[in-house]
Structures are given as C-alpha cells and as structure tokens.
Amino acid sequence: MCVNKQKKVPMRKCVATGEMRPKKELVRIVRSKEGQVSVDLTGKKSGRGAYLSMDKEAVLLAKKKNILSSQLGSAIDDEVYEELLDIIDKGNRQSK
Template sequence: MNKPKKVPMRKCVATGEMRPKKELVRIVRSKEGEVTVDLTGKKSGRGAYLSKDKDAVLLAKKKNILSSQLGVAIEDTIYEELMELIEKEQRQSK
C-alpha cells in the first residue's frame, strides 16, 4: 500500500495563509545579514515565505513585514525581484 506523499505546508508572512511550499517563495537572511530571494528553498539562514502574488508582495512592502520577520532592513530591489519573478511565472503559465 502506497501512502499519499505529505505536502509540506508553509505560512505566508503577508497574508497568513497556509499553502504548499511550492506555491510560496522564500526570502532568506544569511548570517552576514545579506537578504536574497531563495528559489531553491534550501539556502541556510533565517527564512520567510511569501505567496507568489503581487498583492502579498505589496502588502509585505507597505507594512514592512519582511523587515520585521528577518530583523534587517529590506532593499527595494528585493521587492522588485519578487515582482519580476511573479510576472515571469504568470507569463509562463499562460
């Protein structure tokens, strides 16, 4: 008997929704304090998950959610990179 595979769930820091890990993008702060977008989900460091949704990214930016979750100031380039990633994925899914 094959058991159905367990789907890892994570919580979006902006919306508070629990979603499958593959539907979220991870933002990581390394020990050095460098913040990057982690597409693999495996980089070491403090991580926060965001829904792959423009509204979630805008909400996180407006309320400074990532900054408080990761404990460092977040550059606008991170939010721009997230928006580009979301737009790219939407174009590919069409």
C-alpha cells in the first residue's frame, strides 16, 4: 500500500491584496520588540510579521493606504518600501 504524501504548502495572506498565496511567493515585513521594522527575507526573524505579495502594485497599495503601519502597529519608514521595491525589481530581472 503506497500512499502519496505530498508536502503541504504553507499559505499566507497578503495584507495589501487579501490574496492567499504560498509563503514563498510573499515577503515578510517584521517589527521587532524594540519597534524596528525591517524586511525579513528568511521569514525567521522574531517579532510581529506581515506578509506582502512580491508585486510592485501590492507594495504601492500598502504604502498608499498605510496597511503595514496598521498591521504592525508602528510607523513605516520610506526606506522599507524602497527596499521592497528594490527586491521585487531584482527578482523580476533575474526571472527574465
């Protein structure tokens, strides 16, 4: 008796678009206990996290509506959004 065991894909919800996507397709933004907000590419940093689609429109929407700020309960510096857009831009260049 052979049972096909497929590994369950962890799903997360994008805070900007509301879509459920595989965790690997999203980027995690984390607020540490000290209140510092940073991009967590490993997904392993401790602190309060929020997931965003690796999508320019999602990042711009999150910035426009202040979604990350309300999700993480902390002010978000423009550098965080710049870093996210830079990561997305580099990812798009590598996939072409």
